[in-house]
Amino acid sequence: MDLYRVEDRRLLTGHGTFLDDLSTVPNVHHAAILRSPYPHARIRNIDASKALAMEGVDAVLTGRDVAKMSRPFASALPRQAAYYSLAVDKARFVGEPIAVVVAKDRYLAEDALALIDVDYEQLPAVVDPEQAVIDPDAPILHEDVGTNVALHRTLRYGDPEEAFRQADVVVKRRLRFPKYGSTPLETFGVVAAWNAAEDTLTIWSNFHGPFSMHPVVAQALGIPSNKLRFIVPGDIGGGFGIKTSIYPYLALIGLASRFSGVPVKWIEDRQENLMASSSGTDRVSEVELAAANDGTILGVRMKIYDNVGGYFRPPEPGCTFRPLGNYVGGYSFRNLDVDAYIVFTNKSLTGPNRGYGCPHLYFGLERVVDEMAHKLGLDPAEVRRRNLIPKAAFPYRTPTGGLYDAGDYEACLDTLLETADYEGLRRMQADARQHGRLVGIGFAFGVDPSVSNMGYVDIAATPEERKRRRPKSGATQGTTIQVDDLGKVTVEISTTPQGQSHETMVRRHIAQELGIPEVDITVISGMDTATRSWTIPSGSYSSRFASIGISSAVVTARKVLEKLGRIAAHQLEADPSDVEYVDGNFRVKGAPERSLAFRHAAGIAHWDPASLPPGTDPGIYVTHFHTMPTALPPDDEDRVNSSNTYGFMADLCLVEVDRETGEVEVKKYWGVHDSGVILDHKIAEGQIQGSFVHGLGGAMYEEMAYDEDGAFLTGTFMDYLCPTFLEVPPLETRYVETPSPFTVLGSKGIGESATETVPACIANAVTDALRPLGIEVNELPVTPTKVWNWLQQAQSEA
Amino acid sequence: MAEMRTGHLEDALFEAREIACTVNGKLYRAMAEPRRLLSDFIREDLDLKGTHVGCEHGVCGACTILFNGQPARSCLMFAVQADGAEIVTVEGLARSPQQLTRLQESFSQEHALQCGYCTPGMLISATALLSENPSPTDSEVRHAMAGQLCRCTGYEQIVRAVLAAADSDGKGGEGGNHA
Ligand code: FES
């Protein structure tokens, strides 16, 4: 029986190849990492002698060794706040790596951790990003920076002052967005083998890109980039952006191998993962919206404190700037003021996490849109309609520099209201309210950016600073196709997938392009930087596949066919323009008896170079790197097209709050998506469902929580609550398919979509439910305890 | 090191013992230290990499195996506890990779797996459910599988796959029909 995806048979039978399943090199030893129990502490001394004396222990690596053997990771803060793969002078968050034990096996390595004595001097900690900046007594994390502000940028578009002067109504809210991460079920895993004879370092890991981290690791280790080889297996157990931030461990385990002289493996355990791998930032913000009486948005101001934790780990400050081109969401206002602080605190480090910065953005924007509608006594759906960018305006240049490719936002809204029977829901709500029930309806709209432009990262610098540097741009993805002498095809993709079905989709589309059966095509995923084609933006992040990944595959296939067509024309003694390709055969137009099969044309390229047309190289091995001409560096006004395709989602949900327990029940959720042409509805639906549940987790359950002294509270899956089978409400999705003019198949990314709007939508719905009590949801997650406290307070005030 | 291994407790922890167990119908004899986790034993010593580890503290369910016919978390057991036991791992569900069980096929058809990391545990747990209750309701599936985490799919497609495998012959799936 045919399975739905090519990936499925191996994964269903236990034959996948995940990182921890690989046979890499012989004699692999194991690492265990000693981590700081304190949020902020000076490391006075580390005594590893007892550990080193233990049988089976090879070496103990400390920050002192790491500072000698490597350099800090390069970042937007060139010479400050040095970030190494081990703490050097101070520990700045609970779980920060302090030392690495290398031993014969994992059990022994973990035993040895207990024998390392670290002399810490505890220091006061700060965890709130706003307090870290404004409180003069807040401890300073990095003395050389002298403040906890890692970066501060003010960005101004249009004339925000004028917009606020003209406003009939202004609403302003303080909002808190929590720290959470997608916690892929497979944790980080690394095997590093230093080859002293050749001075090469080979690192196997479940890193999923961007491969811009390859030069970052090479520079940190001080080794030539062509001596550093990254190998990634074909299967990765979920990523969602989190596994981008594995790269400091690639350096660390690489150093451990070099230091100990043996190949070293490290598999992160779940406690380490929760306390120290990666998450989105927690954000404290003030969002202010100016509107006219009819609900037209005139301008927005945002003051943002984004908490990147103890160090500044690239690609941060993507949390703040990755969505810059779509800061206005789906709305047509032109005036925007952004005051962004990227802040150090004693929390763990942050990085890309599904939606990267967008859940934060839309939580702010969509909350104030709702409050404006409420203040004006207007329907939240109608207020949104009034402000949507009209279909005729695409491609649409946003004030922040985004170039929205295509979309029919109003059609999404119409479909949403109709599918959900919005009027019926409101009637039902009115009725429920009469019976004292707390029923609410919430909206959230968002623009879903995909294929980030490498240029956006330079927004961290001012236009003047940028002038002194080389610019960055582009969003390249490469594909390699080889056709063997029997016409069988092998495709190497460079998207390092983590469950997004790339093998299936590439095989299907290349089969269509080449006019051959799918079974004749094998797709190789994973990566080997020494032997395969890759470039800086390679990998899977920023929903790249359905935009640039598949475009790259299709264009590569077309190049293959073009070459085979030239070979066939030469063989058929016809001009290439007179040759057509039908059903796997090249044939002369008007003379179908003069034909050559696909595999015979391929055979000539391998077996008979003498019969190739002049100037044609033997073999069929084509690599094509595809980029987006729209991915340009920021301009002098700080405008940047931070992504390259932009989808749209219009969400609506119905909730009920239990007065007694504070529990929120999401009764139903609707989402309408315009992500261009949908390449496969079943797979797209899977991506939306998964991203919906990640959004739900952030809105209602998941938080990497700290007490105010910096102690970490959610170190196991018993405390960090991922939604299970029992927490998932019914989701109904609909599609509006406006083709993207910028991609080969008209498709765009969709994997992050729902996760960006769900937190805002649930907050708006719960606020709507609690409106009769005057309660607003301006912080997440909406846990029963939180809601119960609000209810108690409202009652005592009433 | 010497001082770590003097007490009786340490001796008991470190001295490997021989155990014999049947895994996927095949008898294995192997040495295992008393503290060796069953999940490590299966993955490293028996080289059956299909059983995955997602938390090692009994919450995610990725490591679920059938232990004497019952679903069990191999990360919460020691290898020595498997002495004399009959175990089925994901590798033992299908007769061969070309002859999948109905449950495995419906997982594929319903797109109930993305990265596939949770899938072995999901399949084992659903197999156990269907052999106890061949026609579960939607809510019975959810409750029976609430101890299995998936971070990719958002669960709905998995529920559909289990129900489809149960419905396909009207009286329940043949997922439990291994060796
Ligand atoms: S690994 Fe055993 S339950 Fe998570």
Ligand code: FES
């Ligand atoms: S499919 Fe990835 S964790 Fe379930």
